[in-house]
Amino acid sequence: MSNKATFGSKLGLIAATVGSAVGLGNVWRFPNEVHENGGAAFLVVYIGCILLLGIPVMLAEFSLGRGTGLDTVGAFRRLTPRKPWWGVGAISLLASYMIVCFYMVVAAWTVEYLWRSLDGSLYAGITAGTSALEMKEAFAATFADSVQSVASPLIWIAVVLAINLFILLKGVKGGIEKMSNTLMPLLFVILLVLCGVSLSLPNALEGVDFFLNPDFSKLNAGVFVSALGQAFFSLSLGMGILVTYSSYFPKKDNLTTTAFSVSFCDFLVAFLMGFIVFPAVTSFGLADDGSGLQSTALVFVTLPQVFAQMPLTQLWSALFFLLLTIAALTSTVSICEVSILFLQEKMRFSRVKSVLIVVL
Numbered sequence: 001m002s003n004k005a006t007f008g009s010k011l012g013l014i015a016a017t018v019g020s021a022v023g024l025g026n027v028w029r030f031p032n033e034v035h036e037n038g039g040a041a042f043l044v045v046y047i048g049c050i051l052l053l054g055i056p057v058m059l060a061e062f063s064l065g066r067g068t069g070l071d072t073v074g075a076f077r078r079l080t081p082r083k084p085w086w087g088v089g090a091i092s093l094l095a096s097y098m099i100v101c102f103y104m105v106v107a108a109w110t111v112e113y114l115w116r117s118l119d120g121s122l123y124a125g126i127t128a129g130t131s132a133l134e135m136k137e138a139f140a141a142t143f144a145d146s147v148q149s150v151a152s153p154l155i156w157i158a159v160v161l162a163i164n165l166f167i168l169l170k171g172v173k174g175g176i177e178k179m180s181n182t183l184m185p186l187l188f189v190i191l192l193v194l195c196g197v198s199l200s201l202p203n204a205l206e207g208v209d210f211f212l213n214p215d216f217s218k219l220n221a222g223v224f225v226s227a228l229g230q231a232f233f234s235l236s237l238g239m240g241i242l243v244t245y246s247s248y249f250p251k252k253d254n255l256t257t258t259a260f261s262v263s264f265c266d267f268l269v270a271f272l273m274g275f276i277v278f279p280a281v282t283s284f285g286l287a288d289d290g291s292g293l294q295s296t297a298l299v300f301v302t303l304p305q306v307f308a309q310m311p312l313t314q315l316w317s318a319l320f321f322l323l324l325t326i327a328a329l330t331s332t333v334s335i336c337e338v339s340i341l342f343l344q345e346k347m348r349f350s351r352v353k354s355v356l357i358v359v360l
Helices: 010-021 024-036 040-068 072-079 086-119 132-148 151-169 171-199 204-212 221-234 241-246 255-283 295-308 313-346 351-359
Strands: none
Touching: 010 171, 010 241, 010 255, 010 313, 024 040, 024 221, 024 255, 024 295, 024 313, 040 072, 040 221, 040 241, 040 255, 072 086, 072 241, 072 313, 086 132, 086 151, 086 241, 086 295, 086 313, 132 151, 132 295, 151 171, 151 313, 151 351, 171 204, 171 255, 171 313, 204 255, 241 313, 255 295, 295 313, 313 351
C-alpha cells in the first residue's frame, strides 16, 4: 500500500519532528550528564557530536524515508532489495516497540504528577517547618508508593493510552501535525517562563556559573561516549522514527534546513533545561553530591522539593509536569507511528486497525 499522507506545512513538519526528538533525554538525562562531565565542557563535546554525527545521520534517515515513502523495514528493503539490510529496519522497529513500552510508563507518571500538582495532593503535609531531609524522604516515599501501587499505575497508563489513541486515530495531518502545532509552541513558552522563575531565585547565578563554566579536566573517552549517546538518544536516531516521519515529508522539502532546524530546537530545549535545573537546585542547596540530579530523582524528588519552597508551589509544579507530559506524549506518539506505518505498508491493514493493534 502506497502511503499518500504528508505533513501539510513546513511549520507542522518541523514541529512534529521536533516533538519526536524532544523527550526524556532533554529533561532529565541532559542535566545529569552536564553535572557529571565538566559542565560546559560536556556542552562543547555534545554540540560537536550533534554537528559532526547527529545531523549527518539525521539527513541520511530523512533521505531514506522521503526517498522511499515507506516504513523503516520497507525503506531498507527498497534500498538494498537483494541483500539482508532490511534487518536494520527490523531492528529499529523492534527497538522502537521496546522503547515505547518504557515511555508509556514514564508518561503515566508525569500525567499523574501533573494531576497531583493541580489538586495539591503532591504537597500535602509539606509545611514551612518541614526540613530538607524530611521533604526529600516524603517525596521519595510518594514516588515509591506511586510506582509500587497496583491500581494507580494502570489507571494513569490507561489515560496515556487513550490520549495516544485519540491523536493517532486522527492521522498524520489531523492528529500528529495538529497536536505538534499546538503543544510544541506551548512547551517553549513553559520553558521560558520556568527559566525566568528559576533565574530569579536567590543565588541562581551560582548555578548558571556551574552550567556555563567548563571543566576540561573531566574530559576523557567516557565523556565523548556519553555525549554521543546523548546526541543519538535525544535526536531519536536509529529508532525508525525519523525514517517514518520523513516518509510524510513533501518531496519539495529542503532536508538540510529541516535537519538543522530540528537539531537546533532539540538542543535548545536541553540548553534551557539547564537554566531551569541548575539555578533552582543550587539556590536550595540540592546539587552538592549530584545524587538529586539523577534521572527519576531529579524529576520526582528534587524538583518537587524546589517547588515546595517557592511561592505559588502548585503553579510552578503543574507547569513543569505539563512540560514533561508534552515531551513524553509527543515522543510516545512518534514511536507508535513507526509500528503503525509498518502494519499499514507490510500487512495492508487500515490505519484504524493498525493504531488499535499498536496502542492497545
